[in-house]
Amino acid sequence: MYNRKGSAESEMSASSAKKFIKKPATLHLISVTQVPENTNCLACSDDGAYLSLGHSRGLSVWSASSLDCEAEWLQDRIEITSIHMTRISETGYLLGTIDEMGVARVFVYNLESLYCFSVINMVDDVSKRSVCLYFELCKGGEHGAIIMRFNSEITLEIYYFPAQDWLRELKDPKISSNMKWSAIVRVNRVNPSTAITTTLPNILSNFLVLDDTSEPPRHCTPHFLKRCGQSCGKIKAKPGSPVSVCFWWTGSHNLLYLLLSKTAKAKQDPEPTPLILWPNASEILCSAVSTCTRFIAVGLSNGLLCVWDRLSSSPLPVSGVSTDSAFVRLHFVDYWPACDDNSQLLTAGDVHLVTLCESGAIHVVSTGRGVATDTEQLSPRPKDSSDLPTVITSVPFLQGLSLVVCRNGNMFLQDVVNKATVCVLYLPAHHVLATPCNPIYALNVKQRILFICADQEPLPGTSFLDDEESQTRLLILRFEEHDTMKPYVFSHPESPWQQKPGVTGEEACNLYFQQRALSMDERHKAITQTWKRLRCATTM
Structure with a gap:
């Protein structure tokens, strides 16, 4: 994600990869086992050891290696529709789920047993219950971000889990079964009105755009952020664990920011205001955070893409994406050349983002500090609606690649850096994706495996006699077993700014000015080329 010139090994990998992108390779997924009836969601633990499945009878935890069921929580008439899983100890894992009625639950899997520790929004009177729209656990399981809706009111709630x-x-x-466990703690509850009273630095107050609150927001989008330099003050956290959360409301211009804590706020201040605000000129449509959480990107309604560097506390060049429709989704593409020392942390480097528009067109934006922004169309607007992408996401263990799944079931991997299709993924014969418009899949980052659900169709000349024969199967693809993928497979390095002492404000300024001096020739060249294009345009 940083300077490609800083790693000879990465250059060799990219060079080797180019041999495979002239003609897309073909990779076949393998059918391995049947999944429970009406499986709605899959999630892998962050250490790659377990796979959790939410289905119409509850929740199951499987070994990711043997695919044996290790534990189950089965309840009649409870259908789990969303699940998230993270490791909390050598043998313990925390799971956060949502069912079809919008009830959020917290489970612990430990030593082949599964326990329900908390039902967050269960009340006797259903008419008074908030509905959970979104539930995400941070890595390590200490905090969870939950989006609740009660009537037309949407709130973001941050919980501390005493795992x-x-x-x-x-x-x-x-x-x-009647044992009383340690209680969870709601440490923050924020609603859209707090944006009006948000505390922010004076320099940003000149650009604050007050959101129009006449229409209630439909949703909130949160992102957990790990430590980055001195931005989190004296907050203590385990290495790799988040220390803050940023978020924005649908229809808002402003990105908000909260520090995480383990204790509830005073009763007289039940809705604390965010600490930092990043205002934007137009409405935010989508957002993304890089794997290391150093960079935050927002796509705006005016077609601009803005990226904030948390380490230097400054933005990268604003990118304009020429498109005939609005942004729907964006994500960072993992590209991790090594940094030799702390002095390279703020030097010019490429940040690659992929944007998906309402029309189905996909664009790639490459930007960085002191370098010209490059925007290219990776794939045009599909002529047929069945070709519209339903999933487009970075594959964290494949250098520079994105996974794309279309409505018609087509799946392929695209090399974002070299703008080419690397390979096409095929299902076994007589299988189709279970829900192409919302594929049920999970990526195992540690074992480098794709899990995805597919329905098995009857063989030609036969028909299913009963529901038991109409199976939903779990398919897998082990990327390391294919020579085509080997040039792209890599392991995430430890982020140096998270392992070393934080960069002070003075050091950040010095490094920033050093980088500006080093990139002067490149910036001058970019300006000259821009003036040449303008002269050509005026003479035509």
Whole structure:
């Protein structure tokens, strides 16, 4: 994601990869086992050891290697529709789920047993219950971000989960179904009105755009952020764990920011205001955070793409994407050449983003500090609606690649850096994607595997006699087993600014001015080329 010139190994990998992008290769997924009836969602633990499945009878945890069922939580008339899973100890995992009625639950899987520790929004009177729209656990499981809706009101709630206390309580030999576990703590509750009273630096107050609150927002989009330089003050957190959360409301111009805590706020201040605000000139349509969480990107309604560098506390060049429709989704593409030392952290480097528009067109934006922004169309607007992408996401263990899944079931991997299709993914014979408009899939980053659900169709000349024979199967693709993929496979390095002492404000300024001096020739060349294009345009 940083300077490509800084890593000879990455250059060799990119050079080797070019041999495979002239003609897309073909990779075949393998059908391995049947999944529970009406499986709605899959999630892999962040250490790659387990696969969790939400279905019409509850929740199951499988071994990601053997695909054996290790534990189940089965309940009649409870259909799990969303699931997230993270490791909290050597043998413990935290799971956050949502069911079809919008009820959020927290589970712990430990030593082949699955326990329900908390039902977050369950009340006796259904008419008074908030509906959970979104539930994400941070890495390590200490905090969760939950979007709740009650009537027309949308709120963002941040919870602290006493996971380590729960693990100690599980060692009690007198465990029973009526045991009282340590309580979860709601540490923040924020609604859209807080944007009006948000505290922000004076320099940003000149650009603050007050959101029109006449129409209630339909949703909120949060992102957990790990430590980056000195931006989090004296907040203590485990290495790799988040220390803050940024978020924005539908229809808003402003990106908000909150520090995470483990204790509830005073009762007289139930809705604390965000600490930092990043205002934008136009409405935010979508957002993304890089894997290392150093960079935050927002796509705006005026076709501009803005990227904020948290380490230097400054934006990268604003990019304009020429498109005939609005942004729908964007994501960073993992590209991780190595940094030799701390002095290279703020030097010029490429940041690659992929944007999906309402029309189905896909664009690639490459930008960086002190370099000219490059915007190209990766694929045009589909002529047939069946070719519209339903999934487009970065593959964290494949250098520079994005996975694309279309409505018609077509799947392929695209090399974003070299603007080419690397390979096409095929299902086994007589299989179709279970839900092409919303594919049920998960990526195992540690084992470098794609899991995806597909329906098995009857063989020619035969028909299914009963529902039991009409199976939904789990398909897998192990990328490391294919020579085509080997040049792209890589492991994430540790982010140096998260492992070393934070960069102070003075150091950040010095490095920034050093970078500006080093990039002067390149910036001058870009300006000269721009003036040449303008002269040509005026003489035509």
